[in-house]
Amino acid sequence: MPDVTKTDYIKLFAHRFAILLYLIFSLFPLYWLLKIAVTPDKLLYSEGVKMWPSKLTWVNFELVFTQSEFPTFFINSAIVSSATALLTTLIAAAAGYAFCRFKFRGKLIISALLLITQMFPLVMVLAPIYKIMAPLGLTNSLLGLVIIYTAFNVPFAVFLMQSFFEGIPRDLEESAMVEGCSRFTALRKVIIPLTLPGMAATLGFVFTAAWSEMLFALMLISDSSVSTFPVGLLNFVSKFAVQWGQMMAAGVLALIPACIFFVFIQRYLVQGLTAGAVKG
């Protein structure tokens, strides 16, 4: 049987090699971002396209932290994304619970409505939202962004929370209710503690989505003191088109929170993406 083992080895090799190709394709752009960020400006034109520079520098990161507005943008984005994540998760947990544990009139219509909102062209509501928000003082405001992001993330988060609630056996709360708990107490004492991991995952998903949103932010924000990271970075890129090192250092900065949350929600990716098949 030596032939069999030989083809087995070839198969094994092909499998590992294909995986290596995927790994390179996924990671190379991020590696490049990091590489340019640590390349000294002087070396960019001579060594810009080399795989690794002959000298390393942290100057770009120092400049971004001390001489630029990026710390403000970072904090603005962090505020908007965390507030959106918290608000969305609370609202979605309540709605997901209703979908999972109750039969009620209009259930199908409401869930179809949630699905449809996910398929709408976002560009359709950009102009009307601007016109509605402007007289309310919600343009150039972080609160305005939080409200919009929450609304657009709720449908997806509801599907996600619903799928987490489905995973909790009904017997648990029923036995609590038999023992004299009200439904709400059962929810509070039995169900919520069990869904905490699911809620954490929802928080992570929504945070990542809000962190990366740019169309509404571009449309609604013009004042740099309330700019979120994408708005600040894109303005910087159009103004200082040759400050490569600083742009990339800022890019690395934008990557950090998203990566942290990614590691944190990795376990729930499958559930999240099937719930949000529409969203991405």
Next chain:
Amino acid sequence: MNTAVVAIKSQKKIDFQRVLEPYLYLSPALIIIALIIITPTIVGFSYAFQSIELLNPFNGGWVGLAHFKAMFADRYFFSALGNTLDWTLISLFFQFFLGLGLALLLNRRFSGRKLVQALVFLPWAVPTFLSGLTWAWLFNPIIGILPHWMSSVGLLSEPYNILSDPQLAMYGPIVANVWFGIPFFAITLLAALQSVPSDLYEAAAIDGASPWQVFVKITLPFLAPMIAITVMLRTIWIANFADLIIVMTSGGPANSTQTLPSYIFTTAYRRLDFGYASAMAVMLLVLLLFYTAILLKMRSKLAKA
């Protein structure tokens, strides 16, 4: 008698509570969606028939179908329509097949699989504005390596930026989109693969089926429903997705990468012509609904056959 009435009354009260309770839990979600998504959508429909230019505030009022007439005379609209088709179909094709390939590779036990999985799924978590910028930089011959690679394998005559070449520019955002979208298909298809009962594979192995036969006869039929739904929803999502194009080329050079959503965004954001932008958005919505209707009809026909 009396106690019975009280019992009925309290029963009614409980029923009332039971009926209302789910709506109570749902209300915050419904209220915010109604205010922030549904109302602006209806308002957006009305904008499609009005003249609303922020730069020209006195030129307001209802204009009937004027925007739609203008649209049919607007050659940028038609080129954007064609670009939307290219952008969507090419991106979807590569995202799907490379995603399926990755899912099949990961559907096997090997040491370090968890780590590999986390790393190849990472592009999905990268904020889209950053993916766009990173790929735009990679295509730049001064600081990016791609033009040099492409010229050394003979794809380009000399290392230049394809994003400034109207013939090739669209491939820039498409590559970035494929990079970003593979994990989505890989994850959903991997989940579907893992739901295929393993005794089917065992039976096929006993019968001496070839790997290709196993894939076509067992794996594919199990994946089919998942593939149908994700491809349909993903097509709509990609067609609507304008971030990468706006970041990498803002529709240029010479409108060669302008898709319908990016054209709508530019019309609203730069020209501040909300009326025309909304009319095009209504058109986009109609086209997407049309696509969905055809697909659903085809599916029900296939199911009957």
